[in-house]
Amino acid sequence: MLGAATKRSAPEESKGEMADSRGVTATSTEPVTAVAGQPAKTIEARDVSLFYGDFQAVEGVSMTIEPNKVTALIGSSGCGKTTFLRSLNRMHELTPGARVEGGITLDGEDVYAPGVDPVAVRRLIGMVFQQPNPFPTMSIYDNVAAGLNLNAKRVSKTQKDAVVERSLRGAHLWDEVKDRLEKPGGSLSGGQQQRLCIARAIAVEPEVLLMDEPCSALDPVATLAIEDLIGELKSRYTIAIVTHNMQQAARASDVTAFFNIEGTGRPGHLVEVGPTQEIFTKPGKQETEDYVSGRFG
Amino acid sequence: MESASHPVHAGSVLKLDRGTGSLPGWATWAVLGGSAAVVATILLATGAFTVALTLVFGTMLSAIVLYAWSRAVEGPRRAMDRTMTLWIAAAFGLAMIPLFSLVFEVAKRGIPGLSAEFFTSDARGVVGGGGAAHAIVGTLVITAVATVISVPIGIMAAIYLNEYGTGRLRRALTFFVDVMTGIPSIVAGLFAYALFELFFGPGIRLGVMGSVALSVLMIPIVIRSAEEVLKIVPNHLREAAYALGTPKWKVIARIVLPTAFAGLITGVMIAIARIVGETAPLLVTTGVVDSMNTDPFNGRMQNLAVYAYNEYRSPGVMKQASYDKAWAAALTLIAIVMILNVAARLVYRRYKTEIR
Numbered sequence: 001m002l003g004a005a006t007k008r009s010a011p012e013e014s015k016g017e018m019a020d021s022r023g024v025t026a027t028s029t030e031p032v033t034a035v036a037g038q039p040a041k042t043i044e045a046r047d048v049s050l051f052y053g054d055f056q057a058v059e060g061v062s063m064t065i066e067p068n069k070v071t072a073l074i075g076s077s078g079c080g081k082t083t084f085l086r087s088l089n090r091m092h093e094l095t096p097g098a099r100v101e102g103g104i105t106l107d108g109e110d111v112y113a114p115g116v117d118p119v120a121v122r123r124l125i126g127m128v129f130q131q132p133n134p135f136p137t138m139s140i141y142d143n144v145a146a147g148l149n150l151n152a153k154r155v156s157k158t159q160k161d162a163v164v165e166r167s168l169r170g171a172h173l174w175d176e177v178k179d180r181l182e183k184p185g186g187s188l189s190g191g192q193q194q195r196l197c198i199a200r201a202i203a204v205e206p207e208v209l210l211m212d213e214p215c216s217a218l219d220p221v222a223t224l225a226i227e228d229l230i231g232e233l234k235s236r237y238t239i240a241i242v243t244h245n246m247q248q249a250a251r252a253s254d255v256t257a258f259f260n261i262e263g264t265g266r267p268g269h270l271v272e273v274g275p276t277q278e279i280f281t282k283p284g285k286q287e288t289e290d291y292v293s294g295r296f297g
Numbered sequence: 298m299e300s301a302s303h304p305v306h307a308g309s310v311l312k313l314d315r316g317t318g319s320l321p322g323w324a325t326w327a328v329l330g331g332s333a334a335v336v337a338t339i340l341l342a343t344g345a346f347t348v349a350l351t352l353v354f355g356t357m358l359s360a361i362v363l364y365a366w367s368r369a370v371e372g373p374r375r376a377m378d379r380t381m382t383l384w385i386a387a388a389f390g391l392a393m394i395p396l397f398s399l400v401f402e403v404a405k406r407g408i409p410g411l412s413a414e415f416f417t418s419d420a421r422g423v424v425g426g427g428g429a430a431h432a433i434v435g436t437l438v439i440t441a442v443a444t445v446i447s448v449p450i451g452i453m454a455a456i457y458l459n460e461y462g463t464g465r466l467r468r469a470l471t472f473f474v475d476v477m478t479g480i481p482s483i484v485a486g487l488f489a490y491a492l493f494e495l496f497f498g499p500g501i502r503l504g505v506m507g508s509v510a511l512s513v514l515m516i517p518i519v520i521r522s523a524e525e526v527l528k529i530v531p532n533h534l535r536e537a538a539y540a541l542g543t544p545k546w547k548v549i550a551r552i553v554l555p556t557a558f559a560g561l562i563t564g565v566m567i568a569i570a571r572i573v574g575e576t577a578p579l580l581v582t583t584g585v586v587d588s589m590n591t592d593p594f595n596g597r598m599q600n601l602a603v604y605a606y607n608e609y610r611s612p613g614v615m616k617q618a619s620y621d622k623a624w625a626a627a628l629t630l631i632a633i634v635m636i637l638n639v640a641a642r643l644v645y646r647r648y649k650t651e652i653r
Contacts, residue, residue: 089540122539137558149551151542201540204541
């Protein structure tokens with residue numbers, strides 16, 4: 001199903017199906033190219049366990065990542081947040097020996113179903129990494145257009161120009177780089193590079209954006225810029241963000257999921273998930289309270 | 298409480314070895330020059346003066362004098378540092394001697410053999426005269442064909458090993474590539490001969506046979522260097538491309554290879570430099586011939602290494618002229634290798650990618 005579906009042109013009935021499975025009234029809109037405010041998609045994880053060879057990194061995570069909201073994944077180092085995030089768009093399996101158990105669905109469609117092309121999944125679920133990683137051989141322009149160029153879509157120059165401008169504006173980078181689009185991506189500052197990577201990710205118009213500690217290599221000003229951007233992007237995308245910065249989770253997210261680990265060598269697990277406000281003020285579990293209040297971790 | 302939060306250092310002594318002074322900047326050079334002068338004087342007095350002896354004893358004397366002087370002024374640690382620096386520089390100089398001596402010797406003996414004729418005419422039907430144009434062209438053609446065969450195979454094999462291969466097969470291939478790097482070049486020549494003999498019968502000699510023989514030597518070098526270069530392409534670039542929904546082959550073709558481009562070219566150039574001077578495999582595959590042949594698929598083909606060997610082995614009636622031409626061929630070969638190396642550096646500088 002996903003293999004054939006080009007983005008946002010998913011068949012009407014599958015949207016309806018999905019809405020039913022969520023128990024929400026169907027709000028299916030005409031499948032057209034990206035329009036602001038269009039409902040994004042829901043990711044649902046059911047009893048997901050993740051392995052690297054014999055080592056189990058994550059155990060039994062079940063949670064829903066809601067559309068048009070920012071879901072923050074917090075927890076101490078090594079508790080499997082990043083691994084879980086990478087399993088959502090099938091990046092986890094790129095590691096040799098990596099395995100996934102359980103089910104992950106995107107609007108009701110199993111992304112791990114046999115016959116589903118991981119490449120198609122990744123076109124729908126984009127990712128921004130911890131280290132800004134623009135392609136060093138490409139200009140700023142080509143970095144943003146990389147998704148189009150690499151995915152063999154026949155796009156005219158005018159269309160491409162439009163996509164690049166829209167994506168760079170979307171990433172709040174346009175004004176800073178519009179006069180030097182032909183310069184290499186590596187010539188930008190760290191914060192600008194990260195926004196360039198976000199522009200690159202949204203240029204392919206994914207449904208979901210996964211962010212793996214996108215601000216951990218950035219200074220506070222650049223971090224604020226990215227957080228503002230995240231707040232804006234959620235109107236169009238489903239966003240999941242891994243962060244070590246609890247202030248960031250509190251500031252930028254709507255839903256927070258707390259992961260923890262019982263000890264070295266043990267798998268990480270989801271402790272609880274809930275509205276950010278609640279997790280930070282009156283969490284359901286002592287563990288969470290200890291962590292968010294800084295008593296450990 | 299107050300004193301606890303401000304640990305007092307008053308009683309402790311900072312044991313920094315500041316020495317008592319330092320030698321002037323020209324000290325090392327002065328010691329070297331002075332020692333050389335002293336040694337040279339003594340050797341001249343005893344009548345045993347040579348440049349080599351002056352250098353050897355001069356270095357030893359310098360080491361002793363420098364240590365003593367530095368120890369007296371700067372203390373033992375700095376003195377040891379200076380002595381070691383001197384020894385390391387001397388070791389480097391020693392390693393350079395064979396290189397410079399070789400280049401100097403080849404240039405000295407090769408330049409008399411160089412002439413317009415050497416580069417423009419072949420040696421067909423001439424006695425004692427003639428040039429090496431056929432050998433130069435042959436070297437270039439044979440090497441070019443070998444490169445055309447080896448580079449695609451080598452780089453694709455490296456891509457397999459680095460991007461696709463896993464487990465046992467990968468380990469086995471790596472092992473065999475290592476073994477291939479150590480194949481004696483004559484074996485490669487005999488292999489190519491045996492291969493072509495199967496199809497064309499005994500006594501066959503073709504330029505392309507030489508290229509195949511050289512490919513056997515070149516492929517493992519290309520694989521090894523390309524693999525090293527692909528390895529240093531950071532994984533986060535591959536992941537960034539995957540996250541955009543890019544198929545694997547395109548990640549390799551559009552991200553990994555361009556990022557590694559400069560390194561790949563350098564590796565290829567080095568591999569070419571390594572095989573361009575091969576003699577033994579070409580003796581049994583391309584044969585020896587005096588006339589110009591530009592077609593690798595038809596007839597014998599001369600090349601510089603075999604040419605030099607042949608001029609030396611059977612100089613004919615005008616011995617000195619032949620020897621001169623052998624040295625001139627060697628000089629030309631060194632020049633070709635140097636040009637390739639310079640080209641590799643230029644390409645690297647022009648196309649290198651800043652990889653964090």
